[in-house]
Amino acid sequence: MKNRVVITGMGVVAPNGVGLEEFETAIRNGQSGIEFYQELADLNFSCQIGGKPKISSEKLKNYFTDLQLRGLNSSGIIYGVIAGTDAWADAGLSKADEEAPDWDSGIIFGTGILGVDKFREAIHLIDAGKTRRLGSTSVIQTMASGISAYLGGILGCGNQVTTNSSACTTGTEALLMGFERIQAGKAKRMLVGSCSDHGPYVWGGFDAMRILPGNYNDTPQEAPGPLSALAAGFIPGSGAGALLLEDYASAKERGARIYAEVMGGEVNSGGQRGGGSMTAANSQAVQRCIKGAIENSGISANEIDAINGHLTGTSRDPVEIENWILGLDRKKENFPYINSLKGLMGHCLSASGSIECVASVLQLYKNFIFGNVNCEKLHPEISTLIASEKIPRKTIEIPLNIIAKASFGFGDVNGIVIFKKITE
Structure with a gap:
């Protein structure tokens, strides 16, 4: 066990x-x-x-x-x-x-x-x-x-x-x-x-x-x-x-207050092959990371309520969305809610993953999804892939059970963790 x-x-x-x-x-x-x-x-x-x-x-x-x-x-x-x-x-x-x-x-x-x-x-x-x-x-x-x-x-x-x-x-x-x-x-x-x-x-x-x-x-x-x-x-x-x-x-x-349970996750690398490079993720590796995180966590892709993406505000944003669609086999209205913290604080480099994990757990614990700022006009490629309402512009209050957090780094390295609301 x-x-x-x-x-x-x-x-x-x-x-x-x-x-x-x-x-x-x-x-x-x-x-x-x-x-x-x-x-x-x-x-x-x-x-x-x-x-x-x-x-x-x-x-x-x-x-x-x-x-x-x-x-x-x-x-x-x-x-x-x-x-x-x-x-x-x-x-x-x-x-x-x-x-x-x-x-x-x-x-x-x-x-x-x-x-x-x-x-x-x-x-x-x-x-x-x-x-x-x-x-x-x-x-x-x-x-x-x-x-x-x-x-x-x-x-x-x-x-x-x-x-x-x-x-x-x-x-x-x-x-x-x-x-x-x-x-x-x-x-x-x-x-x-x-x-x-x-x-x-x-x-x-x-x-x-x-x-x-x-x-x-x-x-x-x-x-x-x-x-x-x-x-x-x-x-x-x-x-x-x-x-x-x-x-x-x-x-x-010890009677501690519990914010969430860590169900599991996955880390891997695209080897800077197959379209991956020092600065761009290999899409196949990202999809494998998504699927591996789900399998290791013992959940199904359809149970994920929200994603806190890596999403940096570059030309790679549509690629990340497409990788989530393929990794989860969910698109349009069936896609989870998704947001990114980087519009509010910038890309905090090596600190970004941990700060964004804190934000993800806060959302799960308090049942809200914070809005994506300054993206009133969605990227045209993204708007064809998922429903606009899955990208909230303002904070919404909504019950959450499972949230996925992703980070993709220089060197073609990936990490995804799955958080779940605590059950006894």
């Missing part, structure tokens, strides 16, 4: 909301976190808009000691620590005491690139012959596993503590890795999630690829969202999301 896995805590740091309450209000009301940044204009970026979470210096002191804040210059670590510790507290858990770690709890917290600003600072100091001024935290702020190491020390986790990295699929992959560890009986609880740094040194490469929109710098909150006929590229974002996964028996024993 495999252990059932449920979600008992969540935390989020997003461009349009920090903390579950603020974030839920934002996605329900279509509040955007996308803004113009003068720094990007000064650096001659084509796309001068993006999404950054707003965190005050006072709020930081609730999560870091004065010593930890000294020299801390990694936005990804800041976002990840806030989201992760919030998820831990939301689950009603206490930090391990000072004498021994919590052997039953672990962490899988991913990132794409971490500590870019700290790297830049370090390069200048080293080139100037001032290595001793780097500080004692420069290594932990720039190593990929810095985020899981920070959280592991703060919470005192004694089970597996590690970091994964799979581009835009990172957060969804981390969740499935934690799910499998609990399912196999190797841990009772796993804090899973992902984070991403912000700023020009992270976003510059995408601007150079010309896949970011450059014609909405004066009207950032009017930039066309995913699924729109006018969408001209994704908007960069940053932040972190975290979910506390727990063995169902453990959660019931």
